[in-house]
Amino acid sequence: MKTGDIAGIVAVLLTVAILFLLLQALRRFVTITAEQLRKLAHLGTGVLAISFAWIFSSWIAVCIVCGLAALLMVAIRRYTPLKRRMGGVLENVGRESRGEIYFPLSVALLSFLARGGKLMYVIPLLVLTFADSTAALLGEEYGKHGYAGIGGIKSAEGSVSFFTVAFFSVHIPLLLFTEQGRPETLLIAIDIALVVTLLEAIAWRGLDNLFIPLGVFILLHIYMTLSLWMLVTRLIVAACLLLFVFLYRSRTTLQASALLASVLVLYVSWGLGGWRWLIAPTTLFVTYTLFYPAKVLRVDRTHNVYAVVSAASSGLVWVFLAQVKFGTALLYPYTLGYAIQLAILAWTLKVLRNPEDAAWKSGPTIVAFSCALIFLPWMAEEHFSRAALLGSLAGGALCGAAFALFCTVERRQDGLYSVNGTRWARQAAIVFGATLAGAGMARFL
DSSP, rough: OOHHHHHHHHHHHHHHHHHHHHHHHHHHOOOOOOHHHHHHHHHHHHHHHHHHHOOOOHHHHHHHHHHHHHHHHHHHHHHHHHHHGGGTSSOSSSSSSOOOHHHHHHHHHHHHHTTTOHHHHHHHHIIIIIIIHHHHHHHHHHHEEEEEEEEEEHHHHHHHHHHHHHHHHHHHHHHHHHHHHHHHHHHHHHHHHHHHHHHHHEEETTTHHHHHHHHHHHHHHHTTTTTTHHHHHHHHHHHHHHHHHOOOOOOOOOOOOHHHHHHHHHHHHHHHHHHGGTTHHHHHHHHHGGSSSOOOGGGOOOOOOHHHHHHHHHHHHHHHIIIIIIIIGGGHHHHHHHHHHHHHHHHHHTTTTTTOOHHHHHHHHHHHHHHHHHHHHHHHTTOOOOHHHHHHHHHHHHHHHHHHHHHSOOOOOOEEEOOSSHHHHHHEEEHHHHHHHHHHHHHOO
């Protein structure tokens, strides 16, 4: 690390401190909401972080300054004298957020991943700095069509503004500073803006400060190597999945942000694995409410983003590992995970209308139907081979075991199951454990 880097670290930390002091003082002279004040801080620190590409000579210096900045943010929240002078910039927004910690973390990760590639470092931060701030400020001022997210209400107007600014934040740098063709830069910008808009819509507790820049970086890394036709295909598929989920929304128990999370899961599953990897999650999405013994009403839409993350967690792990090394051999545990999730979701919905129902009575039927719905397409792809038939039977046994474990571990209150985050975490852990066993078993089939 050079002497100039040390001077840069000191200058950056002093600039952040001065910025927070000025914003705190601004409240005394101007009528400004807590959200507006926080987003002004977001803009200021974002522009400062963008300049790191020219201030520092190595990613190590960026990581050091980000670590010290994160410690400063913690001190502002915890140390009373600092909290009194600067804490108003971070607090009083009416929701729990740790975005000020995730922001320097994402900057450090971007610097490490980009390794001196200015464009790959700057573009994600342009999206985070300007699109996120614009969405929050315009959504607060003009948002009329709200939808529920974890920890607060977001607006359609804010999401549209996020998409617009994200598009230009990607398109203009690619057009001016790369050799990509005009159609390619246009499609890359639209695709990335659409995906990160979904990420922003489902993020909670400030995690958008982590999801957005890393998402943009990964998508840039992928999309800049694709042909024009492949970029067109990805945009068409994303639009079709969004339309499909929107049209089917009334038949689900998902809140608005959870529906957007479902679009993202389906798109990522297809984007990483292809059409075969889209079948199982789509089947789960379409069929899980078939076990609900009543028409789905608005009051029944209690499943949030946590539910979608839980249902898709094991599948996303397996499809990612398939791309890294193991290929289609992991399609079996991937499919098994969705079969187990379908059985558990079907059972927890069924007891809503009959809380006295016992798992040992209805469970075997639900497990059998769930495995049939999920495994039949997989067996057809495998041409109903002997290995596929044995795999389905073994999958049914594992599904039954995971279902029994869930019913044993997860307590019922008045016959019903909780929908809090802890329940979804336990469910995801049980399902992933069963799929690990399935992956090991598949080697002997």
